[in-house]
Amino acid sequence: MSHPHEGVLGFADHKGPIRLSADVIVVGSGPGGGVAAMELAARGHDVILVEEGPAFSSSDFDFEAGATMRKLFRESCTRVMQGNGFFPTMQAIGLGGGSLVNSAISIRAPGWVLDKWANEHDTPRLGAGALDEDYAAVERALGVAPTPEAVMGERNLVFKRGCDALGISCEPTPRNVRGCKGSAECFTGCRNGAKQSTDVACVPAVISRGGRVLTSVRVEGVKSERGRVTGVVGHVVEPFTGKRGYSVELDAPIVVLAAGCMATPRLLEKSRLGVSSGHAGRHLLAHPGLAVCALFDHVINPFEGATQGYHSLHFLEQGMKLEVLWGPPAVLSVRFPGFGNQLKSHLVAFDRMAPFDVITNAPHSEGEVRGAPFGDEPMITYHLDDRDMATLQRGLVILCEIAFAAGARAVLPGVHGVPDPIGRDQLHLLRDARVTAKDVIAGANHVFGTTRMGQNPRTSVCDEWGRVHDSRGLYIADTGTFPGSPSVNPMLTCMALARRTARRISGEG
Numbered sequence: 001m002s003h004p005h006e007g008v009l010g011f012a013d014h015k016g017p018i019r020l021s022a023d024v025i026v027v028g029s030g031p032g033g034g035v036a037a038m039e040l041a042a043r044g045h046d047v048i049l050v051e052e053g054p055a056f057s058s059s060d061f062d063f064e065a066g067a068t069m070r071k072l073f074r075e076s077c078t079r080v081m082q083g084n085g086f087f088p089t090m091q092a093i094g095l096g097g098g099s100l101v102n103s104a105i106s107i108r109a110p111g112w113v114l115d116k117w118a119n120e121h122d123t124p125r126l127g128a129g130a131l132d133e134d135y136a137a138v139e140r141a142l143g144v145a146p147t148p149e150a151v152m153g154e155r156n157l158v159f160k161r162g163c164d165a166l167g168i169s170c171e172p173t174p175r176n177v178r179g180c181k182g183s184a185e186c187f188t189g190c191r192n193g194a195k196q197s198t199d200v201a202c203v204p205a206v207i208s209r210g211g212r213v214l215t216s217v218r219v220e221g222v223k224s225e226r227g228r229v230t231g232v233v234g235h236v237v238e239p240f241t242g243k244r245g246y247s248v249e250l251d252a253p254i255v256v257l258a259a260g261c262m263a264t265p266r267l268l269e270k271s272r273l274g275v276s277s278g279h280a281g282r283h284l285l286a287h288p289g290l291a292v293c294a295l296f297d298h299v300i301n302p303f304e305g306a307t308q309g310y311h312s313l314h315f316l317e318q319g320m321k322l323e324v325l326w327g328p329p330a331v332l333s334v335r336f337p338g339f340g341n342q343l344k345s346h347l348v349a350f351d352r353m354a355p356f357d358v359i360t361n362a363p364h365s366e367g368e369v370r371g372a373p374f375g376d377e378p379m380i381t382y383h384l385d386d387r388d389m390a391t392l393q394r395g396l397v398i399l400c401e402i403a404f405a406a407g408a409r410a411v412l413p414g415v416h417g418v419p420d421p422i423g424r425d426q427l428h429l430l431r432d433a434r435v436t437a438k439d440v441i442a443g444a445n446h447v448f449g450t451t452r453m454g455q456n457p458r459t460s461v462c463d464e465w466g467r468v469h470d471s472r473g474l475y476i477a478d479t480g481t482f483p484g485s486p487s488v489n490p491m492l493t494c495m496a497l498a499r500r501t502a503r504r505i506s507g508e509g
């Protein structure tokens with residue numbers, strides 16, 4: 001079997017200035033760009049897919065968290081949204097984008113969410129059922145299926161036992177994997193080649209249809225003439241240093257921006273396209289999340305089993321999704337309390353721990369992404385509303401209840417001002433605490449909304465097919481187009497919308 005990256009052009013292949021033309025240029029190879037490029041190529045378009053980061057093979061992944069964070073993530077994984085708290089947010093840089101490092105959770109947004117988008121966010125053609133065909137096609141292409149029992153491991157199973165004991169519904173997480181070995185290293189990259197990230201599932205399909213895939217090329221602007229797009233410009237960039245090399249100019253009458261919801265509004269701003277509504281870069285939405293670590297008396301070996309194999313949608317309509325969590329110990333343990341012997345006591349108990357997390361759809365919270373006065377990185381602000389913080393607090397309490405129902409001896413709630421750990425009879429301390437955004441470190445890796453869709457060109461950046469209102473030939477196919485929160489993990493919805501955009505460009509639908 002050939003390597004999935006056969007034919008991909010990398011830094012070493014770029015031996016001079018690049019000048020190419022195509023039918024369509026897709027910028028960014030994450031879930032949105034990867035699917036858009038695959039679907040366009042399948043419909044006979046001559047496609048160039050451009051990615052700023054390099055390609056990573058299974059053998060390039062390093063289980064050491066520090067090395068991974070430096071290589072695979074923007075700003076070496078130190079990116080934060082600033083506001084009334086500290087909100088770390090991770091965006092990958094590499095062929096495959098976020099699909100390279102994510103937990104492969106692939107779940108459709110429920111019909112009631114899409115109806116809400118349709119009714120409240122000016123996207124009437126995106127109501128329940130509108131994405132069914134696109135969801136199904138993407139699920140087939142990426143091998144989406146519920147996590148099998150064989151790769152669950154005890155960490156996922158204790159969550160299920162706790163939910164069952166409390167009558168909280170939960171289910172094996174559907175994921176885009178083929179032959180998952182349950183090695184729990186999705187965050188540092190799948191060394192087993194099982195995860196169907198877009199570099200594995202989409203890039204070979206682009207190349208087999210004659211498409212070209214350029215990595216280590218940063219797009220810096222979209223070219224246009226009298227409101228019609230004519231291509232993109234940029235530079236070759238050295239992997240990991242970002243040092244600029246040869247110039248790049250790509251010509252095409254259609255450009256699909258899928259650089260992610262932090263980068264695409266910046267590209268629009270620099271190109272003076274898609275900005276006439278004044279909404280590009282605004283309305284940044286997120287799923288802030290918090291985790292607890294449950295401490296058991298029996299061995300869990302949390303480093304075994306699918307990274308996030310079980311989840312609960314029981315409280316989804318109340319704004320909460322509950323999940324089993326895993327990540328490298330070096331990442332998870334930054335939230336452990338104390339130092340010296342106290343910290344050591346938590347670290348030596350790692351084999352008996354199970355982390356669970358809650359994310360909220362945060363309907364009352366919003367942020368913004370803007371250009372920084374210096375450098376290329378965006379300035380990101382976010383305000384976590386007290387009502388959404390209260391939802392997270394409630395979620396933490398429920399996670400603790402699940403842990404205790406599963407037999408946990410204690411739980412580390414990770415909230416400033418609440419004892420760490422707490423026993424079952426101390427749960428009221430977490431329930432009754434006055435917790436603000438400043439008392440927690442709420443991570444938010446699900447981000448969207450900065451180039452939102454809508455029918456009205458005065459209040460949105462693109463239409464319901466991702467076509468930018470104020471320019472011809474320009475489309476957006478990343479999570480920036482979401483008009484609201486999907487309430488569940490965003491990747492599959494991003495992919496379904498990207499496929500819909502590709503169908504539209506091809507004159508279907």
Ligand SMILES: Cc1cc2nc3c(=O)[nH]c(=O)nc-3n(C[C@H](O)[C@H](O)[C@H](O)COP(=O)(O)OP(=O)(O)OC[C@H]3O[C@@H](n4cnc5c(N)ncnc54)[C@H](O)[C@@H]3O)c2cc1C
Nearest residue numbers: 028030032052097098102103105219260478479489490491
């Ligand atoms: C650790 C982690 C775990 C997650 N787990 C899940 C999960 O299990 N399920 C789920 O649904 N979601 C998950 N998410 C979220 C999900 O991965 C993202 O929502 C998704 O990747 C967004 O896709 P996108 O195409 O919009 O952007 P991205 O995935 O960010 O892709 C954008 C791509 O564009 C490239 N790019 C940016 N600027 C330029 C430029 N100027 N020129 C060229 N290329 C450029 C980037 O390098 C990147 O590869 C997770 C995210 C993280 C970080």
Ligand code: SF4
Nearest residue numbers: 180181183184186190
């Ligand atoms: S759990 Fe392991 S084998 Fe399965 S997709 Fe994640 S990294 Fe790959």
